[in-house]
Amino acid sequence: MANIEQLQEKAKxxxxxxxxxxxxxxxxHPGGSLSATDIVTALYFEEMNLDPQNPDWEDRDRFVLxxxxxxxVLYATLAEKGYFPKEDLGTLRQLGSHLQGHxxxxxxxxxxxxxxxxxxGISAAVGMALAGQLDEKDYNVYSILGxxxxQEGQVWEAALAAVKFGLDNLVGIVDNNRIQLVGRTEEVMSSTMPVVEKFESFGWHVIEINGHDMEEILDAFAKAKEVTGKPVMIVANTVKGKGVSYMEDNPAWHGKTPGEDKAEQALSELE
Incomplete structure (x- = not known):
């Protein structure tokens, strides 16, 4: 049984x-990193079968952001998990750093x-899951989408293929924070909504949760493992910029970092 409080502290x-x-x-990009933090924390510190000392272990679970x-959010989590020194986080986006913008x-x-x-990414995740199926491996593949x-057509091609091949070793997670670069998602392209019904119509098993409730997150992963013959999509309703008051649900913080005046407030709120 997972220690919920420990996972919550790790996410913080x-x-x-x-x-x-x-x-x-x-x-x-602070907004979407903060909205996905609870999910990524649950994956790496409870759900996934991994070995940081052997990152290329053939039988590990896979994660595709x-x-x-x-x-x-991925870099901070990997550092916390022990894949590389935490000091490396200070080199983000610097020339020569292994931590680039993507x-x-x-x-x-x-x-x-x-x-x-x-x-x-989700297309590659489908390929990984299919490879695992063909190789008769027991690993699972997890992928977080925005x-x-x-709105990318390739997502839906991948969704069709995942159902066609019965990839029950694939779990997708939609970080459903309802905001993208140019504004609110429903105003930019409402035809991708409602997300739950959209994926159900493509043949996926869909689970909808609060993406900041650690118990709901873990319960969704447990339920996903019980599904056979089809892929699972977890629709996680989240808040863009979660944890920083002035960033929460604010489209302005999709791809902008805080200046000195705002940085101190943000960091103090997250301490």
Missing amino acids: TIRYEILDMLVGSGSG SKGHAAP PDMKKTPGVDMTTGSLGQ DGEL
Whole structure:
């Protein structure tokens, strides 16, 4: 049984590290990194079967951050998990650093897929899950998508393929924070909504949760493992910029880091 309080504290630590590294780099994406933190924390510290000392272990579970611009949440989590020294977080987006603006599997230990071009990550995750099925492996593949990312046609091609091949070793998670680069998702492209019914119509088993409730997150992962013959999509309703009062549910903080005046407030709220 997971210690919910420990996971919540770990998520809080990761949120602080996200803001700290973004303030240091002066560029990046705080909003979507903070909204996905509880989910990523649950994956790496409770759900996934991993070995940080052997990042390429053949039988490990795989994670694909399809919304690659939220790289800070992945980097902070990998550092907390022991894939590389925490001191490296201070090199985010610097020339020569292995922590670039989007995840690179050839540079960063623990990154299973290079992502950033929206729609490609979930497609790669489908391929990983299919490979596991063909190789008769027991690993699972997890992939987080942004709700704005659902406007990419490639997402739906991948969704069709996952059902066609009965990939019950694939769990997608939509970080449904309802905000994207240019505004609120429902105003930009409302035809991707409602997300739950959309994926159900494609043949996925769908579970809807509060993406900041650790008990609901863990329960959803447990239920996903009981599903056979089809992939699972967890629609996690989240808040963009979660944890920083002036960033929460504010489209302005999709891809902007706080200046010195705002940084102190943000970090103090996350301590």
